[in-house]
Amino acid sequence: MSINLNVPDISARPVEKCVTKLKTEQVSLFYGSFQALRNITLDIPSRCITAIIGPSGCGKSSLLRLFNRMNDLIPGAKVEGNVELDGIPIYDARIDVADLRKRVGMVFQKPNPFPMSVFENVAYGPRRHGIKNRGQLEEIVEKSLRQAALWDEVKDNLGQSGLALSGGQQQRLCIARVLAVEPEVILMDEPCSALDPVATLKIEDLMRNLSQTYTIIIVTHNMQQAARVSDMTAFLMIEPDRAGVLVEYGPTAQIFTNPKDRRTEDYITGRFG
Amino acid sequence: MAAVTLDSRKITQRAAFTLLGLAMVITTIPVLFIIIYTILKGGGAVTWEFLTQFPSQAGRAGGILPAIIGTFYLMLGTLIFALPVGVMAGIYLTEYARNNWLTRLINLAIANLAGVPSIIFGLFGLSVFVLAFNFGLSLLAASLTLACQALAMVITTSREAILAVPREYREGSLAIGVTKWQTVRHIVLPQAFPGIITGVVLAISRAAGETAPILVVGAAFLLPHLPQSPFDQFMALPYHLYTVAVHVPNMPKEIVWGVALVLLVVVLSFDMLAAAIRIKTRQRKYL
Amino acid sequence: MCHWLNRSNKEGLATLQEQVTAATVPTTGLRRRLRLGERFIEVWIFLSGLLAIVVLLGIIAILLKEGLPIFAHTPPWKFLFGAKWYPISDPPTFGIAPFVVSTLMVTLVSTVIAVPIGVACAAYLSEVAHRKLAETVKPIIEILAGFPSVMMGFIGLALLSPLVQSAFNLNTGLCGLTAAIMLSLMSLPIIVSVSEDALHVVPKEFKEASYALGATKWETIWHVCIPSALSGIAAAIMLGIGRAIGETMTVLMVAGGALAVPVSPTDPMTTMTAAIASGIGNAVRGGLQYQALFAVGLILFILTLAVNIIAERVLERQKRKFAR
Numbered sequence: 089m090s091i092n093l094n095v096p097d098i099s100a101r102p103v104e105k106c107v108t109k110l111k112t113e114q115v116s117l118f119y120g121s122f123q124a125l126r127n128i129t130l131d132i133p134s135r136c137i138t139a140i141i142g143p144s145g146c147g148k149s150s151l152l153r154l155f156n157r158m159n160d161l162i163p164g165a166k167v168e169g170n171v172e173l174d175g176i177p178i179y180d181a182r183i184d185v186a187d188l189r190k191r192v193g194m195v196f197q198k199p200n201p202f203p204m205s206v207f208e209n210v211a212y213g214p215r216r217h218g219i220k221n222r223g224q225l226e227e228i229v230e231k232s233l234r235q236a237a238l239w240d241e242v243k244d245n246l247g248q249s250g251l252a253l254s255g256g257q258q259q260r261l262c263i264a265r266v267l268a269v270e271p272e273v274i275l276m277d278e279p280c281s282a283l284d285p286v287a288t289l290k291i292e293d294l295m296r297n298l299s300q301t302y303t304i305i306i307v308t309h310n311m312q313q314a315a316r317v318s319d320m321t322a323f324l325m326i327e328p329d330r331a332g333v334l335v336e337y338g339p340t341a342q343i344f345t346n347p348k349d350r351r352t353e354d355y356i357t358g359r360f361g
Numbered sequence: 362m363a364a365v366t367l368d369s370r371k372i373t374q375r376a377a378f379t380l381l382g383l384a385m386v387i388t389t390i391p392v393l394f395i396i397i398y399t400i401l402k403g404g405g406a407v408t409w410e411f412l413t414q415f416p417s418q419a420g421r422a423g424g425i426l427p428a429i430i431g432t433f434y435l436m437l438g439t440l441i442f443a444l445p446v447g448v449m450a451g452i453y454l455t456e457y458a459r460n461n462w463l464t465r466l467i468n469l470a471i472a473n474l475a476g477v478p479s480i481i482f483g484l485f486g487l488s489v490f491v492l493a494f495n496f497g498l499s500l501l502a503a504s505l506t507l508a509c510q511a512l513a514m515v516i517t518t519s520r521e522a523i524l525a526v527p528r529e530y531r532e533g534s535l536a537i538g539v540t541k542w543q544t545v546r547h548i549v550l551p552q553a554f555p556g557i558i559t560g561v562v563l564a565i566s567r568a569a570g571e572t573a574p575i576l577v578v579g580a581a582f583l584l585p586h587l588p589q590s591p592f593d594q595f596m597a598l599p600y601h602l603y604t605v606a607v608h609v610p611n612m613p614k615e616i617v618w619g620v621a622l623v624l625l626v627v628v629l630s631f632d633m634l635a636a637a638i639r640i641k642t643r644q645r646k647y648l
Numbered sequence: 649m650c651h652w653l654n655r656s657n658k659e660g661l662a663t664l665q666e667q668v669t670a671a672t673v674p675t676t677g678l679r680r681r682l683r684l685g686e687r688f689i690e691v692w693i694f695l696s697g698l699l700a701i702v703v704l705l706g707i708i709a710i711l712l713k714e715g716l717p718i719f720a721h722t723p724p725w726k727f728l729f730g731a732k733w734y735p736i737s738d739p740p741t742f743g744i745a746p747f748v749v750s751t752l753m754v755t756l757v758s759t760v761i762a763v764p765i766g767v768a769c770a771a772y773l774s775e776v777a778h779r780k781l782a783e784t785v786k787p788i789i790e791i792l793a794g795f796p797s798v799m800m801g802f803i804g805l806a807l808l809s810p811l812v813q814s815a816f817n818l819n820t821g822l823c824g825l826t827a828a829i830m831l832s833l834m835s836l837p838i839i840v841s842v843s844e845d846a847l848h849v850v851p852k853e854f855k856e857a858s859y860a861l862g863a864t865k866w867e868t869i870w871h872v873c874i875p876s877a878l879s880g881i882a883a884a885i886m887l888g889i890g891r892a893i894g895e896t897m898t899v900l901m902v903a904g905g906a907l908a909v910p911v912s913p914t915d916p917m918t919t920m921t922a923a924i925a926s927g928i929g930n931a932v933r934g935g936l937q938y939q940a941l942f943a944v945g946l947i948l949f950i951l952t953l954a955v956n957i958i959a960e961r962v963l964e965r966q967k968r969k970f971a972r
């Protein structure tokens with residue numbers, strides 16, 4: 089039984105470009121007796137976009153959900169190994185999961201705005217985190233919607249239902265909802281797979297802008313998208329026992345032009361060409 | 362086979378369908394008949410005085426105000442005791458419970474509780490609330506008894522309503538660092554609210570019509586005053602109907618039908634309220 | 649058990665260390681917050697979840713505690729099969745055979761009346777009637793389920809009993825048969841709705857196969873739909889029986905209240921529920937009659953529990969039958 093006496097604190101550390109933000113060491117994930125991920129080790133740099141690619145079912149979503157402990161919601165899910173956010177082991181029993189998720193927000197594959205007005209959708213997070221002042225909320229909502237490149241489209245009717253927006257707008261609303269709680273990391277699980285090409289490009293633009301300030305991890309099955317937007321790329325594959333493993337991880341340019349692993353090359357040329 | 366011509370098969374079918382249709386008529390007609398007949402027979406008795414005065418001459422004259430008020434107090438009491446715990450239990454089963462023996466036990470208990478005869482709730486209430494807790498033959502004891510009876514229904518309807526809230530909403534909330542309870546409180550419950558209310562209103566309407574349990578835990582036949590506190594005795598519509606129909610000799614028939622009509626209106630109007638909420642929210646979903 | 653309790657147990661070990669580190673590390677990090685308000689509510693939620701078990705066990709405990717002592721006075725077999733219920737004679741005798749037989753008789757007759765009508769009505773609604781008609785009729789039948797039992801008792805008393813009296817040429821129309829007819833009416837809604845659900849899940853392919861063989865609609869209903877839905881219909885019947893056994897006010901008001909073992913349904917009688925309802929008010933608390941009535945409650949409880957458990961089992965099986 090080892091108890092780490094020095095739980096480091098985030099606020100004490102300086103955050104610079106390309107410092108390691110998230111880190112996994114020999115992480116395995118089980119759903120009951122089924123192993124979905126095996127021995128994943130990778131360092132995710134701060135204020136960059138990291139893409140996770142790989143064939144369907146290889147565990148991309150599962151890996152992504154490790155970073156904000158969304159897998160905790162699945163009965164029988166079990167994590168082995170170490171995941172750290174700014175050097176803090178996030179699977180430590182002393183970690184506050186809600187605070188973790190506040191710092192590591194998530195956007196889902198299917199846009200899931202709440203059945204409330206646009207304003208309430210964005211104000212929801214800040215409200216729950218204790219901001220009551222109307223003026224302050226309005227400020228946050230405007231800022232977040234601007235950051236999410238949605239402000240101009242909705243500013244005249246913030247009272248309309250979030251469900252009344254188009255698919256692309258809904259997804260940007262969900263991004264604004266995450267931005268409103270001022271996270272450090274944004275996880276995106278195939279955020280464009282339900283959208284048309286124009287909306288997709290808009291979101292990709294948005295991601296590039298956001299990566300000035302935020303660390304972004306995006307799961308995508310769209311190779312071009314990974315190549316277009318990401319700085320780093322992680323390629324996962326399925327082993328014969330259906331467990332996902334990390335085949336290769338490195339700068340996107342290198343992964344796409346000069347992959348070290350044969351399987352990466354096969355996958356990229358097979359799908360990319 | 363050849364002997365059975367299509368014609369005779371058709372005749373058999375027609376005869377069979379007539380019988381089936383007859384069964385439907387037999388099931389439906391009494392409902393309409395009872396409602397209409399009660400209105401016709403009791404309508405004349407239901408005057409403003411009838412609704413707002415105290416009974417006199419053992420219920421043979423005067424009004425039924427204390428019975429109406431008593432029934433509304435009982436509904437209120439049932440609501441107060443059954444709603445919070447029932448909804449919370451629904452939340453536990455949908456949001457917190459794991460798939461284990463305890464959860465199975467709870468579900469088993471709920472299913473069986475729903476089938477326990479009302480008179481047995483009466484015995485339970487008498488022994489626990491009236492005697493052990495020493496609440497006496499009171500509004501409080503009766504409300505608690507009816508709440509125990511309503512519990513299963515409130516839990517099941519809450520559970521169904523909460524289950525119908527899409528998982529994506531919960532995830533969207535949890536994913537921005539909102540805690541589980543806050544997610545339940547601010548996302549799940551508002552969404553499930555109409556369904557929960559439908560179930561609760563139905564349960565309350567059931568409680569309003571219950572007679573056997575309050576007969577055991579001590580509804581009063583006649584009271585010269587309204588209950589002043591939860592520890593007071595009370596009159597109630599269904600119990601009043603029972604006594605004037607069975608126990609009071611030389612009872613004017615019209616008054617008995619009048620009591621029946623008032624009871625029916627109270628119970629059915631709450632049923633209809635529940636149905637209206639259900640229909641209204643169903644429409645909203647399609648919008 | 650539930651996980652937040654577990655989690656806090658696991659943390660128990662860490663608590664002391666945490667207090668040590670808390671002094672040295674700034675608190676703006678990720679360390680767990682107390683969130684006392686939420687913990688409190690979650691405990692409340694958990695306790696509410698347990699309440700159904702508590703009430704059910706409470707009922708069982710009360711019935712045992714208050715009811716079992718009577719068997720020190722009257723042995724169980726004498727209690728069950730004794731034909732004499734003289735609670736206030738000296739010495740009193742407690743034989744509940746009249747109540748048991750009455751309950752069984754009334755339940756049996758009401759089931760015999762309600763089941764064919766209910767199943768036929770369900771078949772008509774789900775297979776024959778136009779959708780519009782079905783949509784109109786179903787809410788009306790639902791209203792029937794909402795009628796208070798005292799109302800049905802009153803209707804039986806005022807309207808049905810004179811009819812039964814003259815039709816069977818009886819001394820009184822207040823008898824088991826009148827009660828059974830009212831009870832059958834009251835158990836119709838549940839029989840109809842559960843049977844209808846059962847018919848509804850019969851796979852379309854079954855019916856189409858029957859039509860393809862040249863069967864008429866009626867032949868399909870009779871030879872395919874009803875047999876396939878049989879376990880669901882059985883569950884409906886059990887639920888109807890459960891309802892009839894436990895019904896109190898109606899039988900109290902119209903079954904006649906005689907204390908002898910009934911021979912025919914047209915005899916006046918007292919069911920177990922009616923015996924409790926009419927006796928408990930006068931019984932001395934903790935006295936022999938009081939105990940005896942709780943013992944009747946105990947037997948009634950066991951009876952309805954058994955019926956409901958069977959119904960549930962059958963319903964489970966029906967669900968599994970067509971689940972794919």
Ligand SMILES: Nc1ncnc2c1ncn2[C@@H]1O[C@H](COP(=O)(O)OP(=O)(O)O)[C@@H](O)[C@H]1O
Nearest residue numbers: 119124143144145146147148149150151162330
């Ligand atoms: N909740 C779950 N329970 C059990 N198995 C799951 C669950 N979610 C995903 N899996 C399994 O884990 C593997 C990886 O799934 P996922 O992470 O969704 O893959 P991807 O996102 O790459 O398509 C798949 O084999 C999938 O069937």
Ligand SMILES: [Mg+2]
Nearest residue numbers: 148149150277
């Ligand atoms: Mg996925």
